[in-house]
Amino acid sequence: xxxxxxxxxxxxxxxxxxxxxxxxxxxxxxxxxxxxxxxxxxxxxxxxxxxxxxxxxxxxxxxxxxxxxxxxxxxxxxxxxxxxxxxxxxxxxxxxxxxxxxxxxxxxxxxxxxxxxxxxxxxxxxxxxxxxxxxxxxxxxxxxxxxxxxxxxxxxxxxxxxxxxxxxxxxxxxxxxxxxxxxxxxxxxxxxxxxxxxxxxxxxxxxxxxxxxxxxxxxxxxxxxxxxxxxxxxxxxxxxxxxxxxxxxxxxxxxxxxxxxxxxxxxxxxxxxxxxxxxxxxxxxxxxxxxxxxxxxxxxxxxxxxxxxxxxxxxxxxxxxxxxxxxxxxxxxxxxxxxxxxxxxxxxxxxxxxxxxxxxxxxxxxxxxxxxxxxxxxxxxxxxxxxxxxxxxxxxxxxxxxxxxxxxxxxxxxxxxxxxxxxxxxxxxxxxxxxxxx
Amino acid sequence: xxxxxxxxxxxxxxxxxxxxxxxxxxxxxxxxxxxxxxxxxxxxxxxxxxxxxxxxxxxxxxxxxxxxxxxxxxxxxxxxxxxxxxxxxxxxxxxxxxxxxxxxxxxxxxxxxxxxxxxxxxxxxxxxxxxxxxxxxxxxxxxxxxxxxxxxxxxxxxxxxxxxxxxxxxxxxxxxxxxxxxxxxxxxxxxxxxxxxxxxxxxxxxxxxxxxxxxxxxxxxxxxxxxxxxxxxxxxxxxxxxxxxxxxxxxxxxxxxxxxxxxxxxxxxxxxxxxxxxxxxxxxxxxxxxxxxxxxxxxxxxxxxxxxxxxxxxxxxxxxxxxxxxxxxx
Numbered sequence: 001x002x003x004x005x006x007x008x009x010x011x012x013x014x015x016x017x018x019x020x021x022x023x024x025x026x027x028x029x030x031x032x033x034x035x036x037x038x039x040x041x042x043x044x045x046x047x048x049x050x051x052x053x054x055x056x057x058x059x060x061x062x063x064x065x066x067x068x069x070x071x072x073x074x075x076x077x078x079x080x081x082x083x084x085x086x087x088x089x090x091x092x093x094x095x096x097x098x099x100x101x102x103x104x105x106x107x108x109x110x111x112x113x114x115x116x117x118x119x120x121x122x123x124x125x126x127x128x129x130x131x132x133x134x135x136x137x138x139x140x141x142x143x144x145x146x147x148x149x150x151x152x153x154x155x156x157x158x159x160x161x162x163x164x165x166x167x168x169x170x171x172x173x174x175x176x177x178x179x180x181x182x183x184x185x186x187x188x189x190x191x192x193x194x195x196x197x198x199x200x201x202x203x204x205x206x207x208x209x210x211x212x213x214x215x216x217x218x219x220x221x222x223x224x225x226x227x228x229x230x231x232x233x234x235x236x237x238x239x240x241x242x243x244x245x246x247x248x249x250x251x252x253x254x255x256x257x258x259x260x261x262x263x264x265x266x267x268x269x270x271x272x273x274x275x276x277x278x279x280x281x282x283x284x285x286x287x288x289x290x291x292x293x294x295x296x297x298x299x300x301x302x303x304x305x306x307x308x309x310x311x312x313x314x315x316x317x318x319x320x321x322x323x324x325x326x327x328x329x330x331x332x333x334x335x336x337x338x339x340x341x342x343x344x345x346x347x348x349x350x351x352x353x354x355x356x357x358x359x360x361x362x363x364x365x366x367x368x369x370x371x372x373x374x375x376x377x378x379x380x381x382x383x384x385x386x387x388x389x390x391x392x393x394x395x396x397x398x399x400x401x402x403x404x405x406x407x408x409x410x411x412x413x414x415x416x417x418x419x420x421x422x423x424x425x426x427x428x429x430x431x432x433x434x435x436x437x438x
Numbered sequence: 439x440x441x442x443x444x445x446x447x448x449x450x451x452x453x454x455x456x457x458x459x460x461x462x463x464x465x466x467x468x469x470x471x472x473x474x475x476x477x478x479x480x481x482x483x484x485x486x487x488x489x490x491x492x493x494x495x496x497x498x499x500x501x502x503x504x505x506x507x508x509x510x511x512x513x514x515x516x517x518x519x520x521x522x523x524x525x526x527x528x529x530x531x532x533x534x535x536x537x538x539x540x541x542x543x544x545x546x547x548x549x550x551x552x553x554x555x556x557x558x559x560x561x562x563x564x565x566x567x568x569x570x571x572x573x574x575x576x577x578x579x580x581x582x583x584x585x586x587x588x589x590x591x592x593x594x595x596x597x598x599x600x601x602x603x604x605x606x607x608x609x610x611x612x613x614x615x616x617x618x619x620x621x622x623x624x625x626x627x628x629x630x631x632x633x634x635x636x637x638x639x640x641x642x643x644x645x646x647x648x649x650x651x652x653x654x655x656x657x658x659x660x661x662x663x664x665x666x667x668x669x670x671x672x673x674x675x676x677x678x679x680x681x682x683x684x685x686x687x688x689x690x691x692x693x694x695x696x697x698x699x700x701x702x703x704x705x706x707x708x709x710x711x712x713x714x715x716x717x718x719x720x721x722x723x724x725x726x727x728x729x730x731x732x733x734x735x736x737x738x739x740x741x742x743x744x745x746x747x748x749x750x751x752x753x754x755x756x757x758x759x760x761x762x763x764x765x766x767x768x
Contacts, residue, residue: 092726098501099731116729117501205620206707257598259710260620265598274599397499397729404727406709413711419623432533435526436728438516 031344032075039339040130043332048079051336052093052104054319055084057283057356059290064352068345075339078332087263088208091116091404098324105327106336110208112145112389112400114154114322121153122323122330124337128152131341136362139383144395145318154320155337158350158357160281161316161382162213164302167295170198170276179277179302183221183246186305190253190277198276201254201269203261204413209317210263211409214279214304216315218250219243219408220387221307226402226433227393233437236430244415244422251416259417271295279304281317282355282379300375303385316386319357358382393437401436491742493735500729511736528736533712537720537737540627542744544716545695548634552691553684555635556642561672563643564650574644581640589704592633596620596705620706623713630714633701638694642687649683650676689752696745717741 051069056062062084069080083104085093090109097103098120107113114121128146132138138146142156164179171179174192190200203211219225224239251258255275258265266278271287273295278284288296304314323333339345343363350359350367355376359367360383370380390399402408411429414420420428453459460466494511498504510527517523528534563574580588595602596619604616619629653676661671699718702708708715708723715723717737725734 092722095500095726095729117499120501204710206709255599256615257618257621259622260596260598260618260626260706262707269599272599401728401730404729405723410709410711413709417622417710419711419713428532431524434524435531438526 032071032339035339035342035344036075036335039335041127041331041335041338043076043078043335044329047329047332048081049106049329049332049336050081050083050104051106051108052083052085052090052097053108054087054090054110057281058286058353061349061353061356064349068340068349071345072336072339076332076335078329078336080336094322094324098326101326103324103326105329105333106321106323108157108319108321110320111318111403112320112395114146114320115148115396116400118148118153118397120325121148122325122327122333124152124155124323124334125150127155127334127337130338131155131361135341135343135364139360139362141318141383141386141388142360144388145320148396154322155341156318156320156360157337157341158319158353158360159316159383159386160209160319160356161358161379162209162279162281162314163378163382164304165270165278165280165284166300166302167198167270167276168298168300170196173197179305181303181305183305183307187246187249187253190250193276194253196276198273199253199255200250200277201258201261201266201275202250202279203263203266204251204259204409204416205261205265206406206409207261207263207265208403209281210266210279211261211406212403213315213317215247215408215412216387216391217304217313218247218412220313220315220391221305221309222246223307223309225392226408227390227437229392231390231393231396231398231437233430233433235433236426240411240426240429241422244412244425247412248415248422251412259413282376285375286354286356301378303378312385313387314382314385315389316358316382318360318386318388355379398436402433405432405436407432407436490735491739493731494739496732498731498735500726500731504732507732511732512740528733528740533715534717534720534737534740536712537715537717538740538744540714541696541716541718541741544627544631544634544698545692545748548631548638548695549688549692551631551635552638552642552695553688555639556687557646559639559643560646560650561676563647574647577643578640580637581644585637585700586704588637589633589701592629592636592701593705596629621710623710626706626710626714630702630705633705634695634698637701638691641694642691645683645687646680649680649687653679685752689749692748692752693745696748697741 053065056065066082069082072078073080087110090107091113094103094107094109094113095116097107098117124146128138138156139159141159145156146152146154166179170193171177171189173196174189176189176192180186180189193199202214204215205211219240222239222243224235224237224243226233226235228234255269261269266275266280267284267287269275270278270280270284271293282301285296285299285301287293288299303312306312321337323330323337327333340349341361346359346361346364347367350357350364351369353369355369355373356379358379358381359365365380370377388395389403390396393399407429411425414425414428415422419425454462461470493504495506495508496504497507497510512527513529514526515523515530516526524530559577563570563577567573594600598616598618598621601616601619603619604613607613608616618625620626657675657679658671661675666674697718698716699722702714702716702719703722706714708719712720717740721734721737721741723734724737725731728734
């Protein structure tokens with residue numbers, strides 16, 4: 001996906017970043033109070049907010065987030081209760097809340113969550129326009145995830161980069177100095193690692209984040225996609241079969257058992273030295289840093305290889321926040337979102353997230369976190385490099401259903417575990433996709 | 439004067455009012471006492487069941503009540519070309535049929551195993567053993583532990599890289615490579631059945647033990663005097679007297695197993711490649727995660743005939759004796 005910078009957006013971004021930096025040293029409370037007075041979003045009197053968010057993976061991210069929440073409360077007098085749920089539980093909880101018409105005032109979930117119930121999301125176009133105008137515009141993927149037609153139904157607060165995590169010693173032992181950036185080279189690396197103490201391994205179970213990230217990369221890298229631009233199912237293609245054959249070879253080179261891995265399995269296996277290459281966010285590296293593990297000096301991150309399509313086909317997690325229409329305090333909710341994403345707040349939070357989260361507004365490219373440690377650098381580009389759920393089609397309810405049902409993950413798992421031939425697995429997945437996209 | 443006397447008599451002859459009579463009538467009193475129970479049943483059982491069946495006939499999605507679509511969630515044929523037709527709805531959905539097959543297999547194997555092990559443990563605990571009270575308490579432990587906690591424990595036990603079973607067998611030199619408990623479809627199915635049996639045995643064992651203790655010792659004494667062996671005593675005294683409680687306990691056991699959700703969801707989420715999806719987990723995935731409430735409700739509705747059949751089999755199969763229904767046995 002191409003970055004779309006204009007002279008205007010860069011000027012705005014620079015100005016905003018400079019403004020943020022100038023204020024960074026001043027008292028947060030003073031600034032917050034001034035912001036509340038000038039904010040275009042005037043909360044309802046007596047408002048209080050309940051926020052449902054995904055449970056943090058990085059403690060410093062949550063600490064920074066809660067500081068911002070406290071600052072918002074002090075500045076506006078609005079009490080904010082934050083509910084933490086595991087990543088996989090946010091969607092069911094929000095689905096139930098929206099269905100019964102009662103629950104949190106703000107829901108911060110994953111991928112295309114707002115598109116599961118677009119008519120039950122408050123129009124946030126004014127917030128998106130305000131923030132986009134002030135901070136250099138939204139990255140293209142954020143706009144796709146946030147908008148339903150011309151209306152913004154969610155604000156993609158950030159993205160979660162998911163890249164190749166590898167042990168330097170493991171790939172060197174396999175005869176490589178870096179992770180190859182082509183499909184054949186990457187397969188050769190994994191096959192060479194199989195003979196060593198630390199083979200490669202990537203989740204092929206029902207792992208929402210990690211499994212979806214790498215199997216979609218594999219599918220798209222071969223030029224296949226579930227649907228075309230008109231949401232017509234085009235999965236049944238030679239490219240998809242080739243992708244299955246490729247993943248089967250990768251799976252055979254992996255450590256045994258990856259078909260049962262969930263989102264936490266690869267973290268455990270990597271930190272325990274069981275695998276020397278996997279795909280993940282920056283949480284493994286951060287865990288090594290915080291706990292002072294030696295592994296921090298022997299690991300790094302790499303982009304996913306580029307396939308025959310000739311461009312990155314990465315799939316990173318989007319984190320959109322939405323305001324259900326049942327809320328009694330839509331303006332307070334809008335003020336809360338706008339407050340969090342002002343440079344004075346967002347920069348602190350981005351630093352606290354130590355590159356686990358990537359900005360969705362172009363202005364934050366200059367955040368010091370992206371230059372503080374070379375091992376974090378590639379995560380800066382996650383939001384600009386990612387494809388979106390439902391690619392090449394729309395990012396609507398059907399795309400959300402297809403992800404929730406792990407159609408692509410199961411297609412590859414069926415092939416990898418020998419349950420089906422690549423052609424049968426593709427045909428099977430096509431049928432499932434047609435059921436959703438009809 | 440006469441008129442007023444007559445009027446008073448007429449008033450006296452009308453007797454107690456309707457409300458008083460309703461309050462004093464035995465049948466109406468029974469009705470009043472049953473009303474709260476009926477209200478609870480209607481509110482918490484009939485209404486959700488009816489709503490579920492109604493949703494299965496709609497195209498409802500999250501936040502959208504949907505419209506009536508008849509049986510399209512169960513059967514629908516759509517053609518893309520002259521020779522390119524697909525059957526949609528549950529009827530043409532092989533993942534659904536896979537989940538049906540898996541649910542029946544899971545329920546059958548786990549229920550039989552739970553019954554056999556539970557009965558064995560109950561017979562064992564019915565004897566005079568040292569530390570009998572402590573043993574009975576220990577047997578109950580798996581049932582006391584919250585399901586999700588035991589599921590997480592099993593998830594670790596079955597972990598591809600950190601399994602205590604694989605580790606032990608490797609250390610003993612019995613295997614070279616860790617067992618892929620949850621990555622292989624059949625291993626995953628058996629692993630989940632084991633976890634379910636481990637969790638469900640105490641319920642069966644303790645309930646059957648309670649049943650065993652109601653068998654009068656005089657019957658065993660009489661059987662002994664007649665020269666019956668231990669097997670004959672079990673076959674002709676213990677088992678017939680246990681059948682009512684077996685019917686109840688196995689009905690509940692089958693229902694709990696058929697509708698199992700937590701163990702599957704916490705350990706495999708239906709994976710690998712849908713190999714461990716039960717109807718309950720698939721329904722949840724389609725309705726709540728996928729947003730297709732109508733389709734999810736259709737899967738739940740499809741569970742009803744199976745559950746009714748299970749109840750009928752255990753009720754009419756095991757409770758056919760007249761004396762069990764309050765009549766004399768002839």
